[in-house]
Amino acid sequence: METLLQTLLNGAASGGVYALVALGYTLIFSVLGVINFAQGALFSLGGYLTYLLLGGKIGVNGALPGWGLPIGLPFWLALLLAALGSGAIGLLVERIAFAPLRRRGAEPLLSLITSLGAGVVLVNLLQLLMGAEGYAFPQGAAGLAHLPESLLLGGARIRTIQVLLLAISALAVASLSLWLDKSRSGKAMRAVAEDPTTATLLGINSEAVVRLAFLLSGMLAGLGGGLIGMSVSLAGPYFGISYGLKGLAVLVLGGLGSVPGAIVGGLVMGLAEALIPSQASGWRDALAFAILFAVLVLRPSGLLGRRQLEKV
C-alpha cells in the first residue's frame, strides 16, 4: 500500500526531472525565442552515457554486443560527465541546426524543423549503436551499494534513489537560478534574453551567450536522462522523447521563457501524474497533454509567464 507521502515524494521526484527538461527549453527560448526539439534526444543520450560510464555493457542487438567502457565511475561523476557529453552534443546541434538559419535570418519556424531532424538523427544513431532494447542500470556498480535500498521516513518506506533524484535536481535548479541571478555571465544571458541588440551594443558577446545557453540546456537534459535511467531504467532510445514532449507541456504550463514557471510547472505536472489512480495508469501519458491544451485555452501565457506584447 502506497501512502500519500510516498505518492507525493514520487511525484516531486519526477516533477524535478520535468523541471530540468523545461528549464533547458526555457534557457534557449529566452535568448533565441525558439524551441529546441532535440532536447528529448539529448535526454536519451544522457541516460545512455551515464549507463556506459557506470560500466554498463551494450546488449545483443547493439552494434558492438557485449562491449563496454573498462571503467565503472561513481554515480555522481558519471552523471556529471554524461551531462557534459550531452551539453557538447547540444552545442553541435546549435552549430548544425540553428546557427546557419540564424545567420541567414530565416524564419524561426524553420529551426523547429531542423532541430526536430537533429533529434531524430540522434535517437536513431543511439538505436543503431545500443539496440532498441531497454537497459537496467548495473546494480552496485552505481556506487550506491553502500547506501540502504530504502529509507524509513514518517512511517513510509521510500527508495533512497528517489530522495537522491529529488536532491540532485533541486541542487541543479537552485544553482542555475543562483547563477542566472548573481553571476556576470548569468546577467549577460538575462540581458540578451531581454534585448539582443541592446545587449550587443553594451559589449556582450551574444553569440557566446547563445552557445552557453545550448551547452547548459544540453547538460540539464543529459542530467535528467541519467537520473531517470538510475531510478527507473532506460526503456529504449526513444525514452527521452516522451520526457522531451512532457517538458514542452511543462514549459507551456509554467509560461514560455519563465524560469520560476518551469520549476513550478514541473512540480505541478509531476504531482498531478503521481495522483492519477493506478487503475487509470494507461492514461497517465495523456495527462500532460490534456493539461497543455487546457492551458492554451484558458491562459496561454502560462502560470507565471508574462503576456507577450509585440512591437511592430
Added chain:
Amino acid sequence: MIDNGLLVQMILGALLGLSVYLPMAAGQLSLATPAFYAVGGTLAALLSTQDNAQAGITLGAMVGEMFLAAGLTAGLALLVGLPVLRLRGIYLAIATIALVEIVRVAILNLPFTGGAAGIFGIPQPFQQPLGYVLFSGGLLAACGWLCQRLEASRLGRSMAAIRDDELASRCMGIHTTRVKLTAFVASAVLAGITGVIAAHYLNTWNARQGSFDVAITTLAFVILGGSRSWLGPVIGGLLLTALPELLRPVGDLRLVLFGLVILLGPVLFPQGLITPALLERLGRWKP
C-alpha cells in the same frame, strides 16, 4: 521494382505530404497529420468490422466512411485549432505534437479499439492493389487540381500573405485566424480520408499507425519536395516512400535518412526540389 502495392503506398504518402503542406502554405507548422490519419483509419476499421462479415465491403460504403471521417476530423481540427490558432508562432507546433500523443494513448486505451494489437480483418473493397492505385490516384489528382486552383484564389493568396508576414496581412484586413483555421481543417480532412483508404488497404489498424514517427516522415516529404507549391510535397511523398523500399539494404537507416533530410534540407536547400524557379522554367506550372 515499383509494383502496384508500392504505388499505393507512394500515393498515400503524397496525400499525407499534401496534408502537412496545407498549413505550411499559411506559415503554420502542424505536426497533427498522424493524429487525423489515425482517427480516420480507426473509424474505418471500427465501422467496417462491426458485423463480422468477411464478405467484403462495397466501394460506396468506403466512400461513406470517408465522408464520416472527413466530418469527424474537421470537427476535431476546429476544436483544437480555434483556441490555438488565435496565438501566433510556435504554439500550433506544440499543441499538434500533444494531439498526436493524446490520440495515440486514446487508441491504445479505449475499450473498443483493440489495444496494442489493434483491429484485424478489415474488409477490402478492391480485390487487387490496382483498384487502390486507381482510386487513390484519382483522389490525388483531384487534390492536386484543387490545390492548383487554391493557389490562384483569394484564400490561397491570403495564405501566402500570412506566410510572408502574419502581422502585415492582419493589418491589410485578412482575417488571419480564419484563414489559418481553414488551412488546418483542410489538412485534417485530407489526413482523415487518407487514413480510411490506408486502413482498408493494410487490412489491420493499430495505435502505431499514428505515431510521432509518421509526423517526422511526412514532414520530410514536404521539406525534400519543397513547400512553395503543392507539387513539392507530392513529389517528396512519392519519392521518399519509394526510396526505402527500393534501397532495401538501407533498412534500419531509414529514419536516420529522414532525420537528415529535415535537419539539413532547410539549411542547404531552403526551397526543396520543386522551387518556384523550376516551375517557372516548366512554363505551364506558373505559380
